[in-house]
Amino acid sequence: AASQQPQLPPKRPLEGVRHVIAVASGKGGVGKSTTAANLALALAGLGQKVGVLDADIYGPSQHRILGLAGKPELTDNKQLEPKRAFGLKAMTIGLLVPEDQAMIWRGPMVQGALNQLLREVAWAPLDILVIDMPPGTGDAQLTISQQAPLSGAVVVSTPQDLALIDATRAVSMFKKVAIPILGVVENMSTYICPNCGHEAHIFGHGGAHDEAMRLGIDFLGEIPLHADIRRTSDEGTPIMIEAPDGPHAAAYRAIAERV
Numbered sequence: 244a245a246s247q248q249p250q251l252p253p254k255r256p257l258e259g260v261r262h263v264i265a266v267a268s269g270k271g272g273v274g275k276s277t278t279a280a281n282l283a284l285a286l287a288g289l290g291q292k293v294g295v296l297d298a299d300i301y302g303p304s305q306h307r308i309l310g311l312a313g314k315p316e317l318t319d320n321k322q323l324e325p326k327r328a329f330g331l332k333a334m335t336i337g338l339l340v341p342e343d344q345a346m347i348w349r350g351p352m353v354q355g356a357l358n359q360l361l362r363e364v365a366w367a368p369l370d371i372l373v374i375d376m377p378p379g380t381g382d383a384q385l386t387i388s389q390q391a392p393l394s395g396a397v398v399v400s401t402p403q404d405l406a407l408i409d410a411t412r413a414v415s416m417f418k419k420v421a422i423p424i425l426g427v428v429e430n431m432s433t434y435i436c437p438n439c440g441h442e443a444h445i446f447g448h449g450g451a452h453d454e455a456m457r458l459g460i461d462f463l464g465e466i467p468l469h470a471d472i473r474r475t476s477d478e479g480t481p482i483m484i485e486a487p488d489g490p491h492a493a494a495y496r497a498i499a500e501r502v
C-alpha cells in the first residue's frame with residue numbers, strides 16, 4: 244500500500260519535541276477534540292511537558308475548549324509563540340482566522356497551514372505534542388501522517404455502528420502510512436443522568452471495545468456522556484481542570500497512563 248501514497252519528502256524530526264501523538268476520529272462530532280484536550284491535561288498531570296496542536300483546519304475548537312484568546316505573538320526568531328493554558332502550550336488556526344470566516348482553502352493551502360502549525364510554532368521543549376486531527380481520512384490527515392514525526396495515534400469513537408465503521412477506516416489509514424495505533428477510546432459510552440445518576444446507553448455500549456479487539460488493537464478506556472464534560476468544554480475550562488478529583492478526570496488519567 245505504501246507505494247500508492249504520494250511521494251513526499253521524508254519526515255523531519257520536530258526539534259525539542261520527544262513524542263508526537265495524533266488524536267483522530269473517523270467522523271466529526273464524536274468528541275475527538277474534547278478527548279484530545281483532556282488527554283493532554285492528563286498527560287501533563289503525569290509530569291510531562293505537553294502541547295496541543297489543533298490541526299482541525301476547517302473546524303478548529305481548541306481555542307474554545309482551552310479558553311484561548313488573542314492573536315499569537317512572534318518570538319525573536321520569528322516563530323509563533325504558543326498560547327499557555329493550564330500548563331499546556333497550545334496553538335490553533337482558530338486564533339489566526341476570525342471565527343465567522345469560513346475556511347475555503349484548497350489542499351495546498353491546508354498543507355501550508357498544517358506545516359506552519361507544526362514547524363513555525365515555538366513548541367520546544369516538549370515531551371509530548373498532542374495533535375487534534377481533522378475528522379476523517381482525507382488530504383489533511385494524510386499530510387499530517389506524512390509530515391509529522393508521529394509516534395502513534397489514538398482513535399476516538401462512539402459505540403455507535405456508523406461511528407465505528409468510520410473509526411475502522413481511520414485505523415486502516417494509519418496502518419497504511421505505518422503509524423502505530425496506540426489504541427481506541429470509546430467516548431459518550433454510558434449516559435449518566437446529572438440529576439439521578441441513572442445510567443443509559445444512548446449510542447450503545449462496548450462497541451468500540453469489541454471493534455478494537457476484532458482489529459487486534461488496544462482498548463484504552465471509555466468516557467461517559469455527561470453534561471459536565473460538554474459544559475466544561477464549552478466554557479473553556481476542561482473537566483480535568485474543573486473537577487480533577489472527579490470520576491471523569493480519573494477516566495482520562497487512566498487513558499493517559501495507557502498511552
Ligand code: ADP
Nearest residue numbers: 271272273274275276277467468469472473476
Ligand atoms: P469532535 O472533535 O469529534 O468534533 P468535540 O470534542 O468537539 O467533537 O465534541 C462534540 C460535542 O460533544 C461538543 O459539544 C462537546 O462538548 C461534546 N462532548 C464531547 N465528549 C463528550 C462527553 N463525553 N460527554 C458529553 N459531551 C461531550
